[in-house]
Amino acid sequence: MTFTVRPLDPSPDFAGETSVSDCELVHGWVTHPKAAFWLMQNAKLQDVEREYMAIAAHEHHDAFIGLSDGIPVFLMERYDPAHVELQGLYDAEPGDVGMHFLVAPTDTPVHGFTLEVITSVMETLFADPATRRVVVEPDVRNRAVHALNDAVGFEIAARVEKPEKDAYLSFCTREQFLNSRGAAARGVTR
Incomplete structure (x- = not known):
């Protein structure tokens, strides 16, 4: 499956490929x-x-669609963790890129789709040669995303307290990501 990304346009009158604005969609x-x-349920x-x-x-x-x-x-978000989300919670290194992603809800789920999305997100981030590692901070209770993160090479480094949640600070280097893809191609589960 092939994905593309484009910048999210937050203007209310932008309808892009659909009849609704990006913000209405999101x-x-x-x-x-x-x-x-x-954390935006309401x-x-x-x-x-x-x-x-x-x-x-x-x-x-x-932010990208x-x-x-x-x-x-x-939905994909890319951020500099030295300035957004994790500022002051860890020692950021040059080449660190923060990431969030959210797959659109569907009535007809496709097995493996979310893994393909996170793989594409990682490929997009590592397409920039300046990206040395991807940093995430998922809620400690979000078991589904922990499994996905593990599948693409993330390793949990620490539990951090953020104002809105307790999170697992996790990192994935380019090498870890490439190794996870090689393992997946060989049918090896991590």
């Missing part, structure tokens, strides 16, 4: 029950617009 995703760990459309306008204006944070055959299927 609002439906982040408020869906399966997105509980996104967000109104205006809250989502405000959040993504702030991200668009931030010099250290970007992931597409499959031109259809929006996931």
Whole structure:
């Protein structure tokens, strides 16, 4: 499966490939029950617009819509963890890139789809030669994302307390990601 990404356009009048704005689309995703760990369950459309306008204006944070055959299927955020999310919670290194991703809810789930999405997100991040490792901070209770992170090479480094959650600070180097892909191609589970 091949995915493409494009910048999320937070303006209310942008409809992109769909008849709804990016924020209307994302609002439906982040408020869906399966997105509980996104922490926006009760967000109104205006809250989502405000959040993504702030991200668009931030010099250290970007948001993207992931597409499959031109259809929006996931949300990806890239950030500099020295300035966003993890500022002061760990010693950031040059080449660290923070990441969040969310797969759109569906009534017809496809086995392995979310693993393909996170793999594509990692490929996108490592396409930049300046990226040395990807940093994530998922909620400690989010077992599904821990399994996905493990499958693409992340290792948990520490448990950190953030204002909104207890999280597992995790890292994945380019080498760890490439090794995980090699193991997957050989049918080896990590």
